[in-house]
Amino acid sequence: MNLPTFILKNALRNRRRALLTVLSVGISCALLVTLLTLQRELTVPPESQAASLRIIARNKVSLAQPLPAKQLRVIERIPGVVAVSPFTYFGGNFRDETLTSFAQFAVDPVRFRGLLVEARVMEGSYEAFEKDRLSCMVGIETVGRYGLRIGDRMKFTGTFYPVDLDLKIAAVFGGTIDDRGVFFHHKLLDELSGDPGTVGTWYIRAASPEVANDVIARLNGAFANTAAEVRAETERAFQLGFVSMLGNVKMLVLLISGAVVFTLSLVTISTMSMAIRERFRELAVLKALGFQRRELFAFILAESFGLAALGALLGVGGAWALWTHLDLQKLTSGFLIYFEVTPRIMAWGAAVAALMGVVAALPPAWQTARMSVTEGLQTLD
Amino acid sequence: MVADPIVSIRDLSKVYRQGEIQVTALNQVSIDIQTGEFVVLMGPSGSGKSTLLHIIAGIDRASSGSVLVQGINVANLTESQLADWRNQNVGFVFQSFNLIPVLTAAENVELPLLLTALGRAERRRQVALALDLVGLADRGHHRPDQMSGGQQQRVAIARALVTDPTLIVADEPTGNLDAKSATDVLSILQALSRDSRKTVIMVTHDPKAAGYGTRSLHLEKGEIVA
Numbered sequence: 001m002n003l004p005t006f007i008l009k010n011a012l013r014n015r016r017r018a019l020l021t022v023l024s025v026g027i028s029c030a031l032l033v034t035l036l037t038l039q040r041e042l043t044v045p046p047e048s049q050a051a052s053l054r055i056i057a058r059n060k061v062s063l064a065q066p067l068p069a070k071q072l073r074v075i076e077r078i079p080g081v082v083a084v085s086p087f088t089y090f091g092g093n094f095r096d097e098t099l100t101s102f103a104q105f106a107v108d109p110v111r112f113r114g115l116l117v118e119a120r121v122m123e124g125s126y127e128a129f130e131k132d133r134l135s136c137m138v139g140i141e142t143v144g145r146y147g148l149r150i151g152d153r154m155k156f157t158g159t160f161y162p163v164d165l166d167l168k169i170a171a172v173f174g175g176t177i178d179d180r181g182v183f184f185h186h187k188l189l190d191e192l193s194g195d196p197g198t199v200g201t202w203y204i205r206a207a208s209p210e211v212a213n214d215v216i217a218r219l220n221g222a223f224a225n226t227a228a229e230v231r232a233e234t235e236r237a238f239q240l241g242f243v244s245m246l247g248n249v250k251m252l253v254l255l256i257s258g259a260v261v262f263t264l265s266l267v268t269i270s271t272m273s274m275a276i277r278e279r280f281r282e283l284a285v286l287k288a289l290g291f292q293r294r295e296l297f298a299f300i301l302a303e304s305f306g307l308a309a310l311g312a313l314l315g316v317g318g319a320w321a322l323w324t325h326l327d328l329q330k331l332t333s334g335f336l337i338y339f340e341v342t343p344r345i346m347a348w349g350a351a352v353a354a355l356m357g358v359v360a361a362l363p364p365a366w367q368t369a370r371m372s373v374t375e376g377l378q379t380l381d
Numbered sequence: 382m383v384a385d386p387i388v389s390i391r392d393l394s395k396v397y398r399q400g401e402i403q404v405t406a407l408n409q410v411s412i413d414i415q416t417g418e419f420v421v422l423m424g425p426s427g428s429g430k431s432t433l434l435h436i437i438a439g440i441d442r443a444s445s446g447s448v449l450v451q452g453i454n455v456a457n458l459t460e461s462q463l464a465d466w467r468n469q470n471v472g473f474v475f476q477s478f479n480l481i482p483v484l485t486a487a488e489n490v491e492l493p494l495l496l497t498a499l500g501r502a503e504r505r506r507q508v509a510l511a512l513d514l515v516g517l518a519d520r521g522h523h524r525p526d527q528m529s530g531g532q533q534q535r536v537a538i539a540r541a542l543v544t545d546p547t548l549i550v551a552d553e554p555t556g557n558l559d560a561k562s563a564t565d566v567l568s569i570l571q572a573l574s575r576d577s578r579k580t581v582i583m584v585t586h587d588p589k590a591a592g593y594g595t596r597s598l599h600l601e602k603g604e605i606v607a
């Protein structure tokens with residue numbers, strides 16, 4: 001026998017408690033990693049991805065307020081803008097549905113092409129869509145769901161707009177985060193609604209992720225103090241804007257993480273204290289045999305840290321495996337895109353668990369150090 | 382001329398204070414113990430036997446007076462020095478065995494050797510010798526809960542003598558044992574003092590046990606009476 005064997009035998013003497021400790025650290029750790037990943041997903045815009053290049057500018061007053069079509073001339077000339085197209089949400093109901101789940105947007109097909117970075121035309125051709133004012137381009141998921149083909153007609157009843165659409169499918173696209181939408185000619189919408197000279201929002205592409213923030217600032221500045229001030233944000237931030245309306249999500253996630261860490265420490269501290277208290281007498285015997293305080297401290301620390309480390313390995317590893325292998329994009333309909341458990345997040349999870357292991361060892365170690373041998377020998381088993 | 386005593390106790394007092402109340406557990410005790418003696422400490426409950434034994438063994442400290450063991454004043458050692466001193470000089474046997482339940486008999490005996498510089502093979506040899514001495518050579522792989530009380534106490538004695546200590550202290554080692562096991566344990570302690578010239582100090586309530594010793598000391602209210 002040697003000291004490590006001794007420590008191991010002690011740590012595993014109560015298998016059920018050791019298992020429960022490892023599991024509770026593991027689950028808390030997995031939860032913490034998940035929360036940190038969620039918080040990263042919600043706050044860090046996807047970097048060097050097409051989506052972070054795309055900016056949506058909407059009316060500062062509200063999303064429902066239109067913007068003047070003549071803003072186009074100004075936006076086009078803003079440095080860093082590579083492409084811009086009107087982007088107006090139609091919100092119609094398909095066929096006789098009462099609430100259609102895929103969106104329809106009126107765009108300028110020529111300009112819009114420059115905004116489609118990751119999209120690929122799967123059937124038909126973009127040129128056909130561009131040429132035919134009454135045509136549309138449909139996402140492959142919608143096509144699949146309704147059994148549609150090139151040349152089929154799609155009829156929509158307006159809800160916001162008092163007009164109906166009758167569109168012919170000219171192209172089918174895929175390969176984007178959300179392959180469900182329908183795009184049609186803004187000109188058609190303008191004609192049908194009596195040429196109001198407005199658009200819903202502007203869809204803009206920045207030259208690079210680095211300049212995206214500058215472009216946003218310039219867009220906001222360009223229309224400041226005009227009748228139609230704009231609010232520009234990345235496409236991703238725009239999507240997440242809906243979520244953050246529920247409250248300060250980042251703060252909430254941090255609070256929950258804090259609560260998890262707190263619970264985690266309470267659990268490990270109490271189990272470690274229990275594990276040591278029932279061994280008080282044995283520790284007194286070890287002291288009598290000549291073991292030093294620092295050696296007993298090392299035993300307790302090694303045991304506590306070892307169990308916490310095992311829990312961390314399980315929890316962090318489990319969370320990583322789960323979130324890496326689940327297709328969250330599909331499960332959440334594109335709301336969660338990357339949900340990447342980064343090495344940094346894993347390191348945080350592991351570090352917190354390891355720290356808990358150390359912290360949990362301190363109270364019992366302190367008690368043990370202070371205990372006199374005679375006192376310890378008198379404690380009952 | 383008599384050789385220098387291995388243990389020399391002078392004017393040893395121990396006072397416990399609990400708030401207003403003072404308990405004098407030991408009052409001006411002076412004893413000399415020679416190498417190879419088997420000293421039996423007797424006396425009524427609360428007379429200070431355990432307290433005296435603990436102070437000699439360096440797990441408790443006196444209020445005044447001195448204890449010299451091989452000329453070393455134990456009271457002058459720091460906590461850390463005292464721990465090393467105990468490891469090298471004192472073997473403990475307790476009333477309730479106090480073996481580590483997750484370790485086998487051999488591992489329990491090996492425990493104090495882990496603090497020494499001995500290598501693995503040498504440790505094993507010493508453990509085997511000690512277990513053999515207490516008649517448990519074949520029980521090395523058993524855990525405490527697989528052994529009788531008498532066997533557990535013999536393992537504890539093996540653990541106490543494996544480091545070849547100056548002193549073996551035993552506080553009521555037969556208190557939890559049946560008559561047969563008690564006799565075994567007492568015979569082993571007697572043989573250690575008689576044949577191996579070990580100095581043994583034992584506390585007991587049992588007058589028959591006192592017969593195994595070379596000398597009996599009676600404590601009453603913290604004072605030596607005979």
Ligand SMILES: Nc1ncnc2c1ncn2[C@@H]1O[C@H](COP(=O)(O)OP(=O)(O)OP(=O)(O)O)[C@@H](O)[C@H]1O
Pocket residue numbers: 397398399404405406424425426427428429430431432433
């Ligand atoms: N930690 C302590 N605090 C206060 N008083 C104590 C403490 N330890 C012992 N005493 C008191 O000191 C006296 C001597 O106690 P000690 O344990 O030495 O007696 P003992 O002779 O071993 O008794 P027993 O035969 O019952 O084991 C007793 O009056 C006891 O109450």
Ligand SMILES: [Mg+2]
Pocket residue numbers: 430431432552
């Ligand atoms: Mg006693």
